[in-house]
Structure formats: C-alpha cells, structure tokens
Amino acid sequence: MGPLYKLGWFDFAYSLQVAGLIGFCFGFLLERAGFGNPRKLVAVFYLRDFAVLKVMFTAIVVCMLGLLYFSVFGWIDLSRVYLLPTYVWPQIVGGLALGVGFVMGGYCPTTSVVATVSGRLDGLVFIVGMILGSFVFAEFFPVLENLYKAGHMGQVTLSHVLGLHSGLIALFVCLMAVGAFWLVEGVEKRFGRPEALPKGSRKVKAGAALILILLGLILSLVNPDQAILKRALIQKRLMEIKEEVKETRPQAEEEQPTGFTIVEDEGC
Amino acid sequence: MNNLRYNNPYVIGVLLGLLLLFTFYTMGRGLGSSSSFARIAAGGIKAVAPDHAEENRYFSKYIRGGRSPLTAWLVFLTMGAGLGGLFSAFISNRVQGQVSRGPSIGVSARLWLALGGGVLSGFAARLARGCTSGQALTGASELAFGSWIFMFCIFAGAYGGAYFFRKEWL
Numbered sequence: 001m002g003p004l005y006k007l008g009w010f011d012f013a014y015s016l017q018v019a020g021l022i023g024f025c026f027g028f029l030l031e032r033a034g035f036g037n038p039r040k041l042v043a044v045f046y047l048r049d050f051a052v053l054k055v056m057f058t059a060i061v062v063c064m065l066g067l068l069y070f071s072v073f074g075w076i077d078l079s080r081v082y083l084l085p086t087y088v089w090p091q092i093v094g095g096l097a098l099g100v101g102f103v104m105g106g107y108c109p110t111t112s113v114v115a116t117v118s119g120r121l122d123g124l125v126f127i128v129g130m131i132l133g134s135f136v137f138a139e140f141f142p143v144l145e146n147l148y149k150a151g152h153m154g155q156v157t158l159s160h161v162l163g164l165h166s167g168l169i170a171l172f173v174c175l176m177a178v179g180a181f182w183l184v185e186g187v188e189k190r191f192g193r194p195e196a197l198p199k200g201s202r203k204v205k206a207g208a209a210l211i212l213i214l215l216g217l218i219l220s221l222v223n224p225d226q227a228i229l230k231r232a233l234i235q236k237r238l239m240e241i242k243e244e245v246k247e248t249r250p251q252a253e254e255e256q257p258t259g260f261t262i263v264e265d266e267g268c
Numbered sequence: 269m270n271n272l273r274y275n276n277p278y279v280i281g282v283l284l285g286l287l288l289l290f291t292f293y294t295m296g297r298g299l300g301s302s303s304s305f306a307r308i309a310a311g312g313i314k315a316v317a318p319d320h321a322e323e324n325r326y327f328s329k330y331i332r333g334g335r336s337p338l339t340a341w342l343v344f345l346t347m348g349a350g351l352g353g354l355f356s357a358f359i360s361n362r363v364q365g366q367v368s369r370g371p372s373i374g375v376s377a378r379l380w381l382a383l384g385g386g387v388l389s390g391f392a393a394r395l396a397r398g399c400t401s402g403q404a405l406t407g408a409s410e411l412a413f414g415s416w417i418f419m420f421c422i423f424a425g426a427y428g429g430a431y432f433f434r435k436e437w438l
Contacts, residue, residue: 002292002293002294002296003292003293003294003295003296003297004293004294004295004296005294005295005296006295006296015295015341016339016341016344017344018294018295019295019341019342019344019345019348020344020345020347020348020351021348022287022290022291022294022295022299022345022348023344023345023346023347023348023349023350023351023352024348024349024351024352024355025287025348025352026284026287026299026345026348026349026352026401027348027349027350027351027352027353027354027355027356028352028353028355028356029280029283029284029287029352029356030349030352030353031352031353031356031357031362032274032275032280032356033274033275033277033280034274034275036353036357036362037368038368038369038437039368039369039370039437040274042426042430042433042437043437044426045426045427045429045430046430046434046437046438050277051274051277053423054277054278054281055277055278055280055281055284056281056400056404056405056419057281058277058278058280058281058282058284058285059281059282059284059285059288059405059409060285060405060408060409061285061409062281062282062284062285062286062288062289063285063286063288063289063292063409064408064409064410064411066285066286066289066292067289067292067409067410070289070293075293076292076293080296081292081296081297081410082296082297082298083410083412084397084398084403084406084407084410084412084414084415085397085412085414086412086413086414086415086417087397087414088414088417090395090396090397091396091397091403091414091415091417091418091421092417092418092421093392093395093396094392094393094394094395094396094397094418094421095392095396095417095418095419095420095421095422095424095425096392096421096422096424096425096428097388097389097391097392097395097425098388098389098392098393098396098399098400098421098422098425099421099422099423099424099425099426099427099428099429100385100388100425100426100428100429101384101385101386101387101388101389101392102385102389102400102422102425102426103385103425103426103429103430103433104381104384104385104388104429104433104436105381105382105383105384105385105386105388105389106368106381106382106385106436106437107382107385107386107389108389108399108400108401109301109302109305109389109390109393109399109400109401110299110301110302110346110349110399110400110401112386113301113346113349113350113353114349114350114353114357115368116350117350117351117353117354117357117363118353118354118357118362118363118364119357119363119364119365119366120366120367120368121365121366121367121379122367122368122369122378122379122382123368123382125379125382125383125386126382126383126385126386126389127305127386128383128386129382129383129384129385129386129387129388129389129390130302130305130386130387130389130390130393131305131306131308131309131312131390132309132383132386132387132390133386133387133388133389133390133391133392133393133394134305134306134308134309134310134390134391134393134394135309135312135313136387136390136391137306137326137390137391137394137395138306138309138310138313138324138326138327138394139324141324141325141326142325144395145325147395148395153413153414155412156412156413156414157410157411157412157413158411158412158413158416159411160413161413166411169411170411173411181278198273198274198275198276198277199276200276200278205278208278
C-alpha cells in the first residue's frame with residue numbers, strides 16, 4: 001500500500017535519492033519529446049505543433065486513471081497523498097502571468113533546465129530570470145500577501161466543486177482529452193507541417209482513445225469514492241474480527257511484520 | 269547538424285504519466301521544480317545577508333530547521349532532471365552551444381526576452397504555488413480544482429501573449 005514514504009518505508013535521505021532517480025527520468029522524457037527546444041515548445045501557441053498539449057494531457061489522464069484505479073484496488077491511500085490546495089485568485093493571476101512568461105521566454109521552469117544542459121544559453125538566462133523573479137516575489141511578499149491568500153477554498157477537487165463522484169469526472173476528463181487530441185490534430189494539419197512531426201498510425205490512436213474512454217466508463221460505473229469508503233469499512237470490520245479471534249485464542253502466534261523498513265540511509 | 273527527430277508526444281505522455289504515478293506511489297506527492305529556483309534565491313540571500321533572509325516572511329519558510337535551503341526533495345529532482353536531459357540530448361547528438369530563436373530576431377534581443385520571461389515565470393510560479401509541472405501537471409491528475417483553473421489560465425495567457433512575441437519565434 002502506498003504512498004511508501006508517508007507510511008515510513010524509507011527516510012528523508014533515501015527520498016532524496018529517489019528524487020534524483022525520478023528527476024533523471026523526468027528530464028530524460030522531456031528531452032525525448034523535444035522540450036529542451038523552445039521553438040518546439042512555443043509552436044503550440046502558434047498552432048503549428050501541439051506536442052506540449054499532447055504530452056501534458058496524456059500524462060494527466062494516465063496518472064489520474066492510475067491513481068483512481070490504484071485506490072479502488074487498495075494499492076494507494078489517497079488520503080495520504082498531498083492534494084494541492086485551491087487559491088482561486090493567485091492561481092488565475094499566476095497562471096496568466098506564467099503563460100505570458102512561457103511564450104516570452106520560450107520555456108517553463110523544468111524545460112529551461114533541460115534546455116540549459118543541452119547547451120542553450122537562453123535556457124540559462126531564463127533560469128537566472130526565475131531566480132530573480134522568486135527574489136522579487138519574496139521581497140514584495142508583504143504587499144502581495146492578500147492576493148497570495150485570496151480565494152482560499154482548501155483542498156478541493158473537481159468532484160467536490162461540481163458535486164459529481166470522481167469516476168464521472170474521470171470519464172469527462174478522458175472524453176475531453178480524446179476530443180482535444182482530435183481537434184488539435186486537425187488544427188496541426190491546417191497550420192503546421194504534419195509531415196515534420198512524429199508519426200503514429202491512425203489505428204493505434206483510435207484504439208488508444210477507445211481504451212481511454214472504456215477505462216473512464218468503468219470508473220464512472222464503479223464510483224471510486226464509494227468503493228474506497230466500502231473498503232475502509234471492510235478493513236475496519238476485519239480488524240475487529242482479528243481482535244476477537246486473538247481474544248478467544250490467546251496462544252495464537254504474533255504476526256510477523258512484513259515488508260522492509262529502511263531506517264538509515266544505506267546509499268546505492 | 270542537430271538531430272531534431274523527437275519522439276511521439278503520446279508515447280512520452282504515457283510514460284510521463286506512469287512516472288508521475290510512480291512518484292505519487294512512492295512519495296505521496298507529485299513532480300515539480302520551480303521552488304528549486306526560489307530555494308536557490310533564498311540560499312543566495314542567506315549567504316549574503318542572513319538576517320535579511322530570516323526576516324523575509326516568504327523565504328524564512330525555506331531556511332527553517334537549520335537545514336540548508338537546498339537540501340530539499342524538489343532540488344534533487346531538478347538536478348536529476350538536468351542529468352536526465354543531458355543524457356537524452358547526448359545520446360541523440362543534440363548537445364550544442366546555441367541561442368534558440370526564430371529567424372527574425374537577434375541574439376541579444378532573444379536573451380533579454382528570455383530573462384524577462386524568466387523573471388515573470390519565477391514570480392508567477394511563486395504566486396500560484398507551482399509551475400506547469402508542480403501545479404498544473406501534478407494537481408490536474410489529482411483533479412485538484414485550482415490546478416485545473418491554473419492550467420487553463422496558462423494556456424489563456426500564452427495564447428493571448430503569442431501575438432506580441434511572434435517576431436521572436438516565427
């Protein structure tokens with residue numbers, strides 16, 4: 001059952017090594033997609049190449065489905081996963097400003113790192129700019145604090161706000177993603193040079209879209225919120241039964257702890 | 269000549285989604301990077317003027333607890349991303365010193381715009397508590413309400429701004 005770190009499987013020092021490994025894969029994937037190249041990145045805003053949108057939406061849909069299925073199967077405890085809190089106004093203002101910064105500078109924060117290591121001076125300059133920008137924000141924090149905390153709604157998800165269960169939301173997100181992909185490929189054909197973009201077979205794309213919608217549909221019927229609640233109740237009942245059994249048979253063997261715990265940093 | 273044949277974005281997207289899922293499974297949190305740069309700024313201020321850094325209400329959260337502001341999960345992740353990016357660029361023969369820009373803009377103008385975009389992004393990422401990865405990608409896959417607003421606002425801001433920077437790229 002995850003998340004492993006929150007359940008004490010390893011300590012902070014070990015988590016930093018995990019971070020390095022995850023970061024390595026992250027940077028590798030971004031560079032593979034061409035996201036170290038600002039002309040490839042900003043092409044999405046000139047309707048020529050929607051790689052940014054495709055990568056982002058695909059990743060979101062895959063991870064969202066993974067999280068919901070994992071929690072239905074009882075593999076991850078979503079209540080221990082850090083849910084980003086909602087602050088409506090700073091997120092609107094910050095999002096708009098980050099978008100302008102993206103098309104102006106050619107990067108978003110992580111992609112500028114990938115650009116820098118592949119030898120781009122503009123990427124390095126962008127990083128210097130981000131450090132300066134963070135400094136400016138911190139210096140003006142007393143003035144900005146009201147905006148920074150405006151519109152606080154707590155840790156809410158789309159399903160709280162819309163009043164629908166997460167399975168239905170997941171289905172909508174899947175449908176939206178498939179619709180968006182279909183739309184942007186049409187736009188690419190019109191404004192871009194699709195022959196220069198990475199190819200893919202129509203059959204595979206259609207099949208993948210069908211699988212996505214099917215996975216969303218199953219979730220919308222299963223109702224993950226309900227399933228997670230039920231599982232928690234069943235587990236509670238199981239514990240009670242175990243306790244009762246222990247009481248009636250005191251000589252029963254103690255359960256050995258399973259799994260392993262890395263208490264000290266052991267290095268690689 | 270640079271090798272500009274990049275991989276299929278859907279394949280990369282699926283792999284990135286699985287990586288994000290793995291991150292949630294192991295760490296109980298998502299990917300991110302922008303706070304690394306705020307931590308570098310905080311570390312810089314701390315080295316130059318420790319009292320000022322302690323007094324700063326925003327930076328003080330990065331230097332609590334006696335640890336260096338750089339001993340943080342996201343800083344290690346960002347360093348890893350640098351290594352991974354370098355490895356990928358290296359194996360595809362894409363490491364090359366250059367200033368990426370469109371055909372109708374000079375080097376110094378491009379660098380000034382990169383600096384301006386960086387300042388704006390660094391500021392915006394602090395205001396919104398994250399960037400495209402830490403807030404939009406991570407939050408959206410958790411279905412966090414604010415992250416979806418944030419993500420659509422990024423696209424709105426960028427499409428709105430694209431017209432003004434067309435000479436930089438096209």
